[in-house]
Amino acid sequence: xSPYLSLSRRLRVTPxxxxxxxxxxxxxxxxxxxxxxxxxxxxxxxxxxxxxxVQIWDVACERQVEIVGPDxxxxxxxxxxxDLESMDVGQCRYIPVVDERGGMLxxxxxxxxxxxxxxxxxxxxxxxxxxxxLAIGARFDVDVNEPDVSPLAVQGPQSDTLMARIFxxxxxxxxxxxxxxxxxxxxxxxxxxxxxxxxxxxxxxxEGSDLGEPIWDALFAAGIDLDVRxxxxxxxxxxxxxxxSYGNDMTRExxxxxxxxxxxxxxxxxxxxxxxxxxxxxxDQGPLRMIRSLAIEGPALPPCAGEWPVVADGxxxxxxxxxxxxxxxxxxxxxxxxxRSHWHDGNQVIVExxxxxxxxxxxxxxxx
Amino acid sequence: xSPYLSLSRRLRVTPxxxxxxxxxxxxxxxxxxxxxxxxxxxxxxxxxxxxxxVQIWDVACERQVEIVGPDxxxxxxxxxxxDLESMDVGQCRYIPVVDERGGMLxxxxxxxxxxxxxxxxxxxxxxxxxxxxLAIGARFDVDVNEPDVSPLAVQGPQSDTLMARIFxxxxxxxxxxxxxxxxxxxxxxxxxxxxxxxxxxxxxxxEGSDLGEPIWDALFAAGIDLDVRxxxxxxxxxxxxxxxSYGNDMTRExxxxxxxxxxxxxxxxxxxxxxxxxxxxxxDQGPLRMIRSLAIEGPALPPCAGEWPVVADGxxxxxxxxxxxxxxxxxxxxxxxxxRSHWHDGNQVIVExxxxxxxxxxxxxxxx
Numbered sequence: 224x225s226p227y228l229s230l231s232r233r234l235r236v237t238p239x240x241x242x243x244x245x246x247x248x249x250x251x252x253x254x255x256x257x258x259x260x261x262x263x264x265x266x267x268x269x270x271x272x273x274x275x276x277v278q279i280w281d282v283a284c285e286r287q288v289e290i291v292g293p294d295x296x297x298x299x300x301x302x303x304x305x306d307l308e309s310m311d312v313g314q315c316r317y318i319p320v321v322d323e324r325g326g327m328l329x330x331x332x333x334x335x336x337x338x339x340x341x342x343x344x345x346x347x348x349x350x351x352x353x354x355x356x357l358a359i360g361a362r363f364d365v366d367v368n369e370p371d372v373s374p375l376a377v378q379g380p381q382s383d384t385l386m387a388r389i390f391x392x393x394x395x396x397x398x399x400x401x402x403x404x405x406x407x408x409x410x411x412x413x414x415x416x417x418x419x420x421x422x423x424x425x426x427x428x429x430e431g432s433d434l435g436e437p438i439w440d441a442l443f444a445a446g447i448d449l450d451v452r453x454x455x456x457x458x459x460x461x462x463x464x465x466x467x468s469y470g471n472d473m474t475r476e477x478x479x480x481x482x483x484x485x486x487x488x489x490x491x492x493x494x495x496x497x498x499x500x501x502x503x504x505x506x507d508q509g510p511l512r513m514i515r516s517l518a519i520e521g522p523a524l525p526p527c528a529g530e531w532p533v534v535a536d537g538x539x540x541x542x543x544x545x546x547x548x549x550x551x552x553x554x555x556x557x558x559x560x561x562x563r564s565h566w567h568d569g570n571q572v573i574v575e576x577x578x579x580x581x582x583x584x585x586x587x588x589x590x591x
Numbered sequence: 592x593s594p595y596l597s598l599s600r601r602l603r604v605t606p607x608x609x610x611x612x613x614x615x616x617x618x619x620x621x622x623x624x625x626x627x628x629x630x631x632x633x634x635x636x637x638x639x640x641x642x643x644x645v646q647i648w649d650v651a652c653e654r655q656v657e658i659v660g661p662d663x664x665x666x667x668x669x670x671x672x673x674d675l676e677s678m679d680v681g682q683c684r685y686i687p688v689v690d691e692r693g694g695m696l697x698x699x700x701x702x703x704x705x706x707x708x709x710x711x712x713x714x715x716x717x718x719x720x721x722x723x724x725l726a727i728g729a730r731f732d733v734d735v736n737e738p739d740v741s742p743l744a745v746q747g748p749q750s751d752t753l754m755a756r757i758f759x760x761x762x763x764x765x766x767x768x769x770x771x772x773x774x775x776x777x778x779x780x781x782x783x784x785x786x787x788x789x790x791x792x793x794x795x796x797x798e799g800s801d802l803g804e805p806i807w808d809a810l811f812a813a814g815i816d817l818d819v820r821x822x823x824x825x826x827x828x829x830x831x832x833x834x835x836s837y838g839n840d841m842t843r844e845x846x847x848x849x850x851x852x853x854x855x856x857x858x859x860x861x862x863x864x865x866x867x868x869x870x871x872x873x874x875d876q877g878p879l880r881m882i883r884s885l886a887i888e889g890p891a892l893p894p895c896a897g898e899w900p901v902v903a904d905g906x907x908x909x910x911x912x913x914x915x916x917x918x919x920x921x922x923x924x925x926x927x928x929x930x931r932s933h934w935h936d937g938n939q940v941i942v943e944x945x946x947x948x949x950x951x952x953x954x955x956x957x958x959x
Contacts, residue, residue, distance in 0.1 A: 228596035230896035233838030250595035253621035349717035360728020470601030528598035
């Protein structure tokens with residue numbers, strides 16, 4: 224049985240929290256010191272609905288780091304090995320952010336608002352402190368802050384239909400990982416085609432907490448016939464889709480190469496990016512382990528709340544870091560870090576789950 | 592009713608988690624991406640026991656930032672306006688850490704291990720990223736990391752008795768906010784007279800996760816006749832004692848002066864500390880609001896999970912950020928930020944609690 228969560232102001236409410244409560248949230252996790260709803264009916268039912276209909280997710284916990292000023296671009300180049308030269312205003316890019324040893328500090332999505340203004344939409348770490356510390360230490364001419372911006376995700380196959388009813392048919396034209404500016408109640412909002420599922424959808428960057436409930440209410444009022452429901456990042460769909468979670472599937476111990484993010488490390492042009500030397504070294508020798516999807520055999524396992532060792536021939540060769548029973552694939556789907564010796568597609572391994580040893584098969588691709 | 596907490600690897604287990612589970616933990620909070628037990632029997636019963644006996648607290652979530660190297664002292668001077676010149680090896684100091692605008696980033700306890708080596712025992716924010724960012728940006732010659740150190744607190748009036756049985760009578764001689772080095776199982780451990788209650792006790796800086804369960808078990812085996820129990824920071828005792836909680840009672844929006852930490856801002860000697868200019872300005876004009884204890888009248892209120900506005904003459908003059916029913920003081924004890932106009936001892940105000948408006952009295956001192 225899950226323990227209770229002791230609520231306090233430190234686990235920040237969001238502009239949508241009252242509506243989330245009213246929608247019958249059962250469980251939360253904590254993410255960037257904020258409440259992130261994880262379950263409404265059950266993981267299975269929430270997943271089934273997400274894949275067929277449309278859901279509204281309070282992902283305000285994806286806090287933004289805003290970097291603005293003459294040195295904004297220079298600071299961005301320092302933050303990530305990914306090349307941002309060709310990035311347009313209106314574009315989103317998934318960027319690994321690493322420390323001086325090449326260890327992952329966050330895997331956010333960067334949005335370019337103007338040539339001298341970026342938002343970094345965060346995974347779960349206080350990257351604001353890293354960016355501010357660097358900027359102050361290096362005396363960069365930028366302002367770094369956390370604006371009053373709270374993403375609200377609209378996810379699922381009926382997302383376009385629902386969004387068009389509120390924001391007009393122009394939302395249908397937003398391309399993947401691009402954002403447009405739309406008007407709502409006389410205010411301008413950025414809306415991106417993005418989100419933490421593979422079921423399609425948008426993220427509305429709700430700027431101004433006062434707009435949270437009006438937009439939530441408008442989406443629900445417009446979506447009654449679509450059976451719109453409140454949801455959240457779903458453990459089953461996420462693992463099926465191979466979507467990584469910072470803190471779960473990777474930590475500061477891991478490099479971007481280990482996380483399968485080598486394609487986002489443009490080391491030849493990233494002369495000023497932090498961690499470049501360490502990453503060049505690893506690029507040359509190749510990573511020693513890598514993130515993989517796995518199918519764990521046998522009956523449904525409980526969620527992986529820590530690490531489950533992966534062994535082969537009695538030797539530990541990795542660990543499972545996320546897992547869930549998938550009704551659609553009729554197996555336990557999992558994500559883990561697997562040593563080079565065993566990371567190839569189809570390899571048989573043993574997972575020491577909380578319910579004992581189970582056979583498992585390594586996959587080079589995710590399920591979805 | 593409290594919601595459930597969805598456990599995952601991202602909410603890190605501690606070296607003591609299995610023992611905490613076995614001891615019947617009912618609720619957690621999340622602190623520095625780690626599980627912090629908040630309740631075993633009930634807040635009231637846990638509090639009563641803490642004040643009479645001795646408890647073992649898993650406070651591994653008080654993660655350490657280790658700063659070591661030739662520039663360690665220079666970096667520490669940059670981090671805090673508090674003067675550390677007179678700090679001895681073996682001493683602990685409560686230090687405000689602020690950003691360039693004087694906003695609180697954390698209120699940790701610093702430990703001086705050697706002239707070129709410090710630990711910063713954290714409240715809830717990733718200060719590691721701030722310290723690393725500054726050090727890299729300013730090209731300081733230091734190493735900054737999070738060592739495998741997990742504090743285990745022993746709190747309550749029987750703490751000395753219990754600790755002496757394990758570590759010898761020398762622990763009785765540790766002065767408040769000092770630490771000594773003690774041997775356990777052939778390893779050296781730092782033990783400080785400190786902790787997040789006013790009931791007395793120690794914090795054992797358990798260095799090496801493998802030592803977690805042996806030390807936990809030794810303390811419980813030695814304390815049977817003392818009725819030793821598992822516990823955690825207790826909301827009732829904490830608020831009675833006026834112990835502040837970063838993220839609850841103060842945030843980056845607040846200055847040290849507002850938090851009553853002006854006495855730790857040695858601005859005349861802190862020439863190189865970040866935020867000094869902003870703090871000098873506030874020192875001259877005085878803070879506009881300050882943290883206060885309050886007694887809220889009427890029957891027991893539920894815990895404050897967000898902010899309760901404080902009003903006087905129909906105008907908002909502050910907010911409650913922590914509250915609990917105190918069986919000992921037979922009132923609702925609270926902590927809040929109150930405007931200068933109403934922060935004086937004995938002032939009558941109205942608190943808009945989750946259960947409606949209540950009369951309350953401002954106190955310049957805490958209850959305990």
